[in-house]
């Protein structure tokens with residue numbers, strides 16, 4: 001995608017929704033890491049309900065590293081996939097305490113060394129808690145990037161690099177938030193509101209729809225005109241004979257008269 005078009009899309013979304021904040025409640029970068037791990041396949045609303053109590057009981061990496069697995073599983077049960085999530089949180093908390101002296105790494109490379117932390121989680125923490133450039137690609141960002149035409153790929157890493165290549169780093173985190181809020185409100189999966197969409201003039205999906213519509217109506221017109229225009233009937237000997245036979249059948253007397261006058265004898 002061209003840089004100018006990506007910027008137009010960003011500006012339009014910013015003017016519609018205003019600046020967006022992180023949807024996950026947190027007080028520290030570590031708490032955001034935990035909340036992001038919990039948010040996989042779960043709503044932000046549910047995660048926020050769970051973390052309000054969770055962070056009172058275990059506020060930092062050291063507290064999580066020393067908590068009981070069963071207790072933690074019970075506390076996060078309603079977020080779904082609670083066993084795997086508890087495992088990731090415990091391993092990440094232990095790694096932070098043992099390898100990083102209790103401090104969360106503040107680079108993509110460092111964050112990716114933590115168990116259970118992928119690029120999406122690392123980008124959330126970088127952009128929303130560490131004030132560093134980060135473009136998280138979640139399910140909405142992935143879907144909208146393809147629809148709008150921000151990237152031609154469905155691979156989150158390629159989408160991230162396509163968008164980051166054309167947008168200034170200070171917009172990355174905000175752009176991701178804006179795409180998420182647009183995906184939740186105007187452009188949900190399977191029922192995008194294209195006629196009412198603020199991005200309709202910029203979106204590849206609607207342009208593709210219009211082009212398909214134009215092609216279909218052009219094809220319809222051409223097939224209609226073929227049906228109405230009749231090819232001229234050529235005067236051939238065969239046609240002439242057919243006509244004569246038809247006339248003679250209608251009037252046998254006329255036929256007899258013609259035959260006699262031309263040849264002079266009856267046939």
Ligand code: SF4
Nearest residue numbers: 187192194197203205
């Ligand atoms: S025009 Fe349609 S497909 Fe494109 S972003 Fe808007 S709602 Fe989604």
